[in-house]
Amino acid sequence: MKDLMARFGLHALPFTREIPVSRRFAHPVFTEALALLADTVKKRMSAALIGPAGTGKSALLRALVDDLPAARYRTHYVKVTDLSKRDLCREITAAAGATPAGSYPRLVRNLQERFENSLGTDGLRTVLILDDAHDVRPDVLAVLRILTNFDMDSRLVLSVILAGQPPLRALLRRDSLEDVARRLAGIATLTPLTREETKDYVTHRMNVAGAETIPFTAQAFDALFEIGRGNLRATDVLALAALETAFAKDEESVDANHVADARRRVIP
Secondary structure, three states: OHHHHHHOOOOOOOOOOOOOHHHOOOOHHHHHHHHHHHHHHHOOOEEEEEOOOOOOHHHHHHHHHHHOOOOOEEEEEEEOOOOOHHHHHHHHHHHHOOOOOOOHHHHHHHHHHHHHHHHHOOOOEEEEEEEOHHHOOHHHHOHHHHHOOEOOOOEOOEEEEEEEOOHHHHHHOOHHHHHHHHOEEEEEEOOOOOHHHHHHHHHHHHHHOOOOOOOEOHHHHHHHHHHHOOOHHHHHHHHHHHHHHHHHOOOOOEOHHHHHHHHHHHOO
16 A cells, blocks of 8 residues: 555545544535534534435534533444344443443433433533434334433433434434424434535545645546445545556556446445
8 A cells, every 4th residue: 555655645545534533524514514513512402413324424423522622521422223222221321431220210310310410510511422323213212302301301411413314314203203303403414425526525535645636537536426426435435446446557647447447346
């Protein structure tokens, strides 16, 4: 990889997940979604983040956590799978450092006590991030109504961020989850990049990696968009594979043929 980086004038490998939050590509949709979530948390309320796989939800959640002052907020991240109510509470208990318990009612009480102590004793407001929330069963998601209910629903102690793919929106529209949906102050949405944004994104990632000259041709940018359809994850994989293809052929620039070859390598 060092030879590849030297060929294209890079000091780091581009298009990997290892990029500092401060160097993220802040396109308008991303910036607006981040602002909505940050504003909601600062109002001590809850929200949802919805977007197709590969559109930058994880990057946005990292940016949100980075944006919240550690002196005022305590954030806990839980990646949700197909869990029961008790198992979900156990996962949250482990993430939040609450006292474990065997029964579901005791788990809920311990969590609420943990969140209240965090605010009352430590002066820290708790933000609970539940990722992949589209995979949660409706009866399990209803647990959030209980976890966020303090003093007969008269106090805002816990902010919850539900992050997931588009099925999460349909899930929240169910009649059985109306009370959970009403507790969300807003829904931030991520969408794939446009053609021009895809070009800007690839250019940004190359610049972050140290490139002074962008080796992708106009036709290569078009091919990246046509194949990746503006999906960040797909674009990253294709762009890196196209760079590797051009390097293997001892060529100085990346053209549409390299992107097409990369597609055959990385897409089943």
